């Protein structure tokens with residue numbers, strides 16, 4: 507079919523074939539080999555239409571919202587989800603309402619939400635409070651015309667799993683490790699789901715270890731994994747320069763731990779200093795411009811190599827989730 511990107515995999519997506527996709531050409535992002543290590547690659551999700559991997563999930567969720575006759579969509583966000591929701595809602599002719607934590611959204615992302623015509627509600631509090639507000643107001647909303655898009659919305663994870671399909675097709679094999687920055691914790695599970703489905707349909711009999719990286723000041727999933735706790739150990743006042751993943755009570759924490767455990771992977775927590783160092787290396791040695799959260803996988807990879815958790819001879823893919831233009835004020 508002439509479809510490209512996410513919709514090339516329509517048969518692996520849970521949508522009826524008559525559904526008309528709302529698409530901005532998301533997906534088909536580059537897999538870039540790094541000079542620094544011979545079997546290290548970056549999956550550059552900054553190359554998506556609004557500059558982050560969120561577009562993969564948003565094309566699905568907004569397509570469904572339109573298909574079911576929603577008039578508007580609502581989402582809480584640390585920024586990239588709101589930028590993506592605004593663009594896809596505009597394409598679909600839907601209104602878009604975004605709840606953002608006042609003062610912690612990188613300028614590029616706020617600009618995009620406004621540019622695409624979203625109505626921005628600034629919440630006094632962190633992302634977690636913004637999400638609580640959306641869930642309280644809209645998730646059990648009776649009118650049904652306002653469609654909540656947060657990663658409690660399964661459609662977004664279905665779109666994001668196509669990252670796995672592309673990595674497999676671009677490498678020609680399943681890598682030993684896939685390293686993902688973890689915030690609200692949906693993406694690491696979505697990518698794992700994609701690799702699990704490749705195995706289930708018999709394309710391959712291998713699966714990667716899923717390695718999740720958090721910032722030290724905002725690492726509830728790491729803490730819960732390390733403690734082998736069966737309840738989330740939340741971080742009340744998360745702080746990190748990587749504002750995209752500055753989340754203290756990730757809704758998808760259990761999904762993320764499932765992906766890590768099922769894949770025999772692990773969680774890491776890295777300092778802001780090492781994240782900024784990694785951001786600088788990617789920009790100045792590899793020519794790859796990312797926002798801070800998207801440099802966390804390289805920071806994590808370096809730690810994992812040092813600690814012998816990853817071997818030099820293993821093929822590893824770092825998922826760089828967002829473009830540098832998102833956060834033009836980061837000081838590194």
Ligand SMILES: Cc1ncc(COP(=O)(O)O)c(/C=C/C(=O)C(=O)O)c1O
Pocket residue numbers: 558560582583584585586587588687688689690691692693694750751797799800827828
């Ligand atoms: C650049 C970037 N890198 C990594 C993540 C973490 O993904 P999840 O672990 O699936 O949450 C985000 C998440 C952003 C939001 O949660 C939002 O936009 O509201 C991001 O923007």
